[in-house]
Amino acid sequence: MYSFLSFLGGVGVIAAIVLTVLYFKRRKKQPEKARKYALYAWICVAVFMIFGWLASITPEGKQEAHDEDVSSSIEESRDAKSSSVKKEKAHKASVAKAESSSADKAMKKQAKAQREKSGKLHYKQLQNYLSNLPTKYEGAIDDAYYSPQDSKTIIVMNEAVLDVSAAKLKAVVRGAWNLGQNAYNKYSPLPDNVNANYVTVQDSAGNELAHTSLLGNFDYDADK
Template sequence: MKILGWIFIVLGILLAIGYWNQRKEEPNKKKAYLAAFIASIVMALVGVMLIRVNSIPSSNSDSAPKTAKTTKTAKTSQSSSSRKPSGDSNDLGKKEKQEVDKKKAANERQNFASYKRALTQLPAKTKHVVTSAKVDPTSGETVVVLYDDALSLSTNELKNLAKTTWITISNMRDSYTPFPDNDSSSELYTTIEDSAGNKIAHTSLLGNFKFDSDN
């Protein structure tokens, strides 16, 4: 298209010059040569337009790949930047969860330590009706020992004393839980004994008070 445009321009100029000269030499054909002259000029103008039209797509075609490349680069940058916060967010979430778990475990250990200290104060608070209260290191159960005079009580009186003691321990334990998972038995079971280790009452499998003399 560009070459054709130049051909039109050259031919148009040459023809225009020729027709102009012929117009001077043959005045009787002045109008005909004038028309041919104008046609030549038009041909030259058409050639100029062809060159300009040809140059426009060339400019666009050169810029198109650059635009596509720029867009691709921008998308790549956005994709990379969007992935980075995701990784940072995951790391932050893991750290936060670790901190929460660590704090939870520390609180549970503190709860259990406070519960065991409260058990040691129970004899003084009950005026030594309870002579000992502790968490058994083997079974993890809370073991409460009643004073020996309790054995001289009637069955109903002993049952009522044992139940009152069991409820007291349950309420005390509830105020300190939760405990660590490895000390969960202390949250569930209480055994009430005499000083010789004979079982008086305990927590049943269903979590209720069970007087051992009831068969």
């Protein structure tokens, strides 16, 4: 019954379309016939609506409407679930990103703390090394230390080793300067505010004999 009524409704629609086309073709040349076509078209539309309504109240029509409602509900449920899954994924991604950023900050903070701790230890070792140079080179070096005020390593030579020829004096002073540079290389990295790589060699009166140049090389003052 549902299929038959649907078929009749479909025929009514086709007939209404054909009659409408005929109406527009004949309305100027044969207005009387055109009016009949228009009337018939309206009758076909009414028939289509009646048969459509009758089809909808049949058990088959009600079942089809129910199936459409179920299908629509399933589609809406699927869309809602898909949206929920997307939101959950976005939330997890956001949480993971935040955790990664937090972990990265924690690692950087830990690395910085470790560098500072290591730098302080190296600085202490440097000071101990320099303080032992006068004992190790007794009679040649009177004092050796890092000066925070002057921001440099200072090595003080004994006057006895300075009473030599000019060529030998330069070699002796260079040897003392090398001790300071080697100490810096050995105990690096140091804290950022410790410039132990800048080394000066002095006599007991505080006169500078040599120092580290801007390029990091040995610069003998007597050559100037």
